[in-house]
Amino acid sequence: MKYESQAVAKLYFLAALGLFLGQIIFGLIMGLQYVWGDFLFPLIPFNTARMVHTNLLIVWLLFGFMGSAYYLIPEESQRELYSVKLAKLLFWVFLVAGALTIVGYLLMPYARLAEVTGNAYFPTMGREFLEMPTITKVGIVIVALGFIFNVGMTVLMGRKTVVSVILLTGLVGLALLFLFSFYNPSNLVLDKYFWWWVVHLWVEGVWELIMASLLAYVLIKTTGVDREVVDKWLYLIVAMALITGILGTGHHYFWIGTPNYWQWVGSVFSALEPIPFFLMTIFAFNMVNKRRRDHPNKAAVLWAMGTAVVAFLGAGVWGFLHTLAPINYYTHGTQITAAHGHLAFYGAYVMIVLTIISYAWPHLKGHGDANDERSQVMEMWSFWLMSVSMVFITLFLTGAGILQIWLQRIDGQTFMAVQEKLAVFYWMREAAGLVFVAGLILYLVAMFTAKKPALEEAS
Amino acid sequence: MNKSPSNSTAEITPGYDTKREYPHGDLAVWAFIYAELLVFSVFFVSFAFARMLNPEVFVSGQLTLNPWLGMTNTILLLTSGWLAAAAVLANASGKQSSALKNLWVAILFGVGFLFVKGYEIGHHFAAGYDLDTDSFHFLYLFMGSFHFLHVVLGVGVLVILAVKVKRGDYGPDESQGLESGAAYWHMVDIVWMILFPLVYLMR
Numbered sequence: 274m275k276y277e278s279q280a281v282a283k284l285y286f287l288a289a290l291g292l293f294l295g296q297i298i299f300g301l302i303m304g305l306q307y308v309w310g311d312f313l314f315p316l317i318p319f320n321t322a323r324m325v326h327t328n329l330l331i332v333w334l335l336f337g338f339m340g341s342a343y344y345l346i347p348e349e350s351q352r353e354l355y356s357v358k359l360a361k362l363l364f365w366v367f368l369v370a371g372a373l374t375i376v377g378y379l380l381m382p383y384a385r386l387a388e389v390t391g392n393a394y395f396p397t398m399g400r401e402f403l404e405m406p407t408i409t410k411v412g413i414v415i416v417a418l419g420f421i422f423n424v425g426m427t428v429l430m431g432r433k434t435v436v437s438v439i440l441l442t443g444l445v446g447l448a449l450l451f452l453f454s455f456y457n458p459s460n461l462v463l464d465k466y467f468w469w470w471v472v473h474l475w476v477e478g479v480w481e482l483i484m485a486s487l488l489a490y491v492l493i494k495t496t497g498v499d500r501e502v503v504d505k506w507l508y509l510i511v512a513m514a515l516i517t518g519i520l521g522t523g524h525h526y527f528w529i530g531t532p533n534y535w536q537w538v539g540s541v542f543s544a545l546e547p548i549p550f551f552l553m554t555i556f557a558f559n560m561v562n563k564r565r566r567d568h569p570n571k572a573a574v575l576w577a578m579g580t581a582v583v584a585f586l587g588a589g590v591w592g593f594l595h596t597l598a599p600i601n602y603y604t605h606g607t608q609i610t611a612a613h614g615h616l617a618f619y620g621a622y623v624m625i626v627l628t629i630i631s632y633a634w635p636h637l638k639g640h641g642d643a644n645d646e647r648s649q650v651m652e653m654w655s656f657w658l659m660s661v662s663m664v665f666i667t668l669f670l671t672g673a674g675i676l677q678i679w680l681q682r683i684d685g686q687t688f689m690a691v692q693e694k695l696a697v698f699y700w701m702r703e704a705a706g707l708v709f710v711a712g713l714i715l716y717l718v719a720m721f722t723a724k725k726p727a728l729e730e731a732s
Numbered sequence: 733m734n735k736s737p738s739n740s741t742a743e744i745t746p747g748y749d750t751k752r753e754y755p756h757g758d759l760a761v762w763a764f765i766y767a768e769l770l771v772f773s774v775f776f777v778s779f780a781f782a783r784m785l786n787p788e789v790f791v792s793g794q795l796t797l798n799p800w801l802g803m804t805n806t807i808l809l810l811t812s813g814w815l816a817a818a819a820v821l822a823n824a825s826g827k828q829s830s831a832l833k834n835l836w837v838a839i840l841f842g843v844g845f846l847f848v849k850g851y852e853i854g855h856h857f858a859a860g861y862d863l864d865t866d867s868f869h870f871l872y873l874f875m876g877s878f879h880f881l882h883v884v885l886g887v888g889v890l891v892i893l894a895v896k897v898k899r900g901d902y903g904p905d906e907s908q909g910l911e912s913g914a915a916y917w918h919m920v921d922i923v924w925m926i927l928f929p930l931v932y933l934m935r
Contacts, residue, residue: 505760513767534863534870541774548767 274636276347278354285340292333299326307699337626350431370412417448435504440486446479462530481514497565514549536598547589557581569643572652573632580624587616608674616667644723651719658712665705673698757911793868802932812841813921816914835894842887
């Protein structure tokens with residue numbers, strides 16, 4: 274760690290990991306509820322578990338991105354963070370707001386939460402991923418503004434690199450698009466139309482910028498390849514991400530009451546969305562092959578290559594599977610979507626945050642460039658456990674989805690009748706989920722028991 | 733410098749070292765060009781399929797277009813592409829003032845294309861056609877506007893190149909940026925060379 278203020282990242286990473294564990298526990302609960310309908314009822318109804326599972330995902334990834342920015346920006350800008358105090362203050366605001374929201378979800382019926390938080394005065398609640406009360410949304414905006422001010426000032430007052438400028442662009446885009454969560458027109462088509470701009474223009478637009486810049490940072494640090502080369506790749510990836518991703522979001526507009534031409538725009542542009550992810554895969558492998566040194570933190574390099582590959586599979590290949598309008602006509606809103614959602618979020622955004630944590634952790638703990646051998650081996654085990662089990666979750670859900678399309682969309686059976694026939698896939702998915710949580714716990718153990726490498730190891 | 737020029741370009745233009753490195757220009761720009769070509773080819777294939785499914789709509793839709801405007805634009809864009817290539821060759825043989833002249837005329841022709849195309853698209857919208865009229869008009873207007881944006885970007889690139897040539901940033905030994913920009917501009921006219929007959933002429 275070159276700059277003291279980078280240490281503030283540790284807080285954010287701790288919160289991210291804690292909330293990640295929470296997300297997975299609620300994933301297991303609702304996975305079980307798929308096959309055991311009244312499990313934990315009425316304590317935690319399915320809709321609550323789902324809300325907690327998806328909202329925690331978003332919140333912990335935001336913590337992860339913020340932590341990554343606080344770690345990376347001082348080093349890229351070659352100066353201390355503009356304000357460590359502000360970063361700490363915003364951390365607690367965000368954590369408390371997030372925790373209160375989750376507690377609200379769990380302790381009272383959703384309608385009561387809406388009433389208590391005054392949703393009637395400025396209604397924004399009740400939409401998938403954006404279920405949080407209006408005041409929580411305001412809190413998120415305040416935190417995002419403060420965060421961007423803090424990071425932006427650091428970038429402006431220090432050295433500007435392509436990595437930091439692209440990261441900042443992605444973060445500003447993230448904050449601006451979130452503002453659409455306040456726009457809640459009464460026309461259902463318009464409501465849906467702009468709803469997609471928040472989380473989905475994130476994941477197939479500005480978050481790709483964040484992912485590419487974080488990946489580039491770790492690759493620069495671990496391979497020692499020239500920035501000039503990395504910068505060119507970054508420009509290319511960013512250009513392709515925006516060209517394909519913005520109009521590609523049209524693949525969400527197929528059957529929701531928008532004009533027919535969206536079937537053309539959405540199909541063509543989103544069919545090309547795998548390109549930026551494929552470029553990231555080539556980029557990562559190319560940089561590692563051309564490396565000028567063998568970095569002692571092998572686990573971080575493994576995560577970096579893993580995220581490039583799994584993001585391509587999950588976001589690219591599994592997205593392409595059901596993105597063409599004539600195919601989506603059958604697959605829309607089936608378990609195919611769930612399969613894609615799981616592998617894409619894991620591969621692209623979970624893994625990139627774990628990559629950064631893995632790279633930064635030894636520095637934050639004062640262990641130098643890497644943790645001891647034992648902790649790295651554990652971490653690499655956790656990588657394989659989580660990644661392989663997530664691939665299995667995806668395959669089981671894909672199987673469930675194919676059967677569901679056949680029975681429900683082609684054969685015309687009812688939704689619930691079909692769900693019962695999918696039970697075997699859901700059981701296998703739950704089993705894979707247990708392996709995933711084991712992998713995550715192993716990751717946490719590896720991180721918290723990590724030691725300084727012995728002298729001969731370090732040299 | 734290349735001692736034994738075997739390539740015809742090198743013979744025509746002394747000092748143009750074809751063996752220096754291939755492809756000329758920045759590799760990343762080439763990847764970008766191929767990605768762009770991929771996007772357009774997907775649209776061309778979509779156009780073919782949509783036409784196959786609904787030939788009457790496409791025949792009657794085509795009658796609303798003026799092929800002479802398309803022809804004018806073809807001439808403008810091709811000439812502009814040729815001038816950009818000529819600028820690269822002039823730069824390679826050290827004739828910077830000639831390169832600069834070629835670039836400015838190339839820009840002028842590119843802007844001419846934008847005026848004609850802008851008039852055409854504006855005319856269609858004014859006549860009541862829009863993206864939602866039918867699949868022909870969607871594809872015509874969308875591909876046309878999408879290509880239009882590429883011409884805008886291309887003209888912008890050419891302006892930057894012209895400014896840099898004027899500043900003396902390029903020369904026989906330094907042409908990476910110029911080659912990359914000219915290659916991109918050439919992609920824009922190649923796409924038009926397919927778009928024009930496909931949309932305006934083929935019956």
